[in-house]
Amino acid sequence: MPNPTKTKRILLILTSLLALGSALPSAANPAIDWLITTAQTNGAYTTENDIATPFTATAETLQTLYQLNETSQPTLPPALEFIQTQSFPSTKRLSQTLIRSAFAGQALEPITNQLTTRLNLDGGIGDLSDYDSTIIDTAWALNALAITDTPIENLYPAINYLLQHQNGGWADNGNETSSYTRQ
Incomplete structure (x- = not known):
């Protein structure tokens, strides 16, 4: 026979968990x-x-x-x-615009095309078209392109560029290793 006190406790715990699970953070x-x-x-x-x-x-x-x-x-x-x-066409700005456009449900293809055409022979992406590749710009572009329908095969060169330039951090263009990251 079920214990009424135990059943009440279980219901109280489940109700509390449900209430806590749907509460918004107080600082938000x-x-x-x-x-x-x-x-x-x-x-x-x-x-x-x-x-x-x-x-x-x-x-x-x-x-x-x-x-x-x-x-x-x-x-x-x-x-x-x-x-x-x-209108400043830096890779970081294009990437940020692409991310915001994706969240807002806006057209992505024009910005996606601009970013993918910046891919250099070494697989990386520079600050502007035809600029030397940088780790930070490549990471920004990959972060943005990852949320679009860009085929993963098109992103492999940039992924490989980042993998080739890491050593626990990322050294960029002869500079010391940096721990700068993208979320």
């Missing part, structure tokens, strides 16, 4: 609120004390909001437009 909402307050009239998320460029601050804020499923924020469309109107 103030952080999101703060990010939203940094929205500027031109669409950028930035403050006067930022050490990042307005483009980078906006790109990283958009990625955070999308990853936290905060997609109904009224500041998102102007921020996406701000990102799209920035």
Whole structure:
């Protein structure tokens, strides 16, 4: 015969676990609120004390909001437009734009094509078209292309480039090894 006290305890534990599992982290909402307050009239998320460029601050804020499923924020469309109107064609910016476009469900092919055509003979990707390959730019591009429908076979040269340049860190163009990473 079942023990009523034991059954009540089990139900209490299961209810508690269910409630805890669906609770949001307590620090998430103030952080999101703060990010939203940094929205500027031109669409950028930035403050006067930022050490990042307005483009980078906006790109990283958009990625955070999308990853936290905060997609109904009224500041998102102007921020996406701000990102799209920035024209400096560095690999990092193209990669950040591709990541944000993927999260926003926008067209990816034009940016994907721009990044894949930057692939150098050594397998790496440079800061701009026809620039020497760098580890950081190659990593940025791979990070962005990995979330698209780019066939893995097209990414093998860049993956091999990174594998050939690692030794527990990544030395770049004759410089000392760096522990710089991409998430």
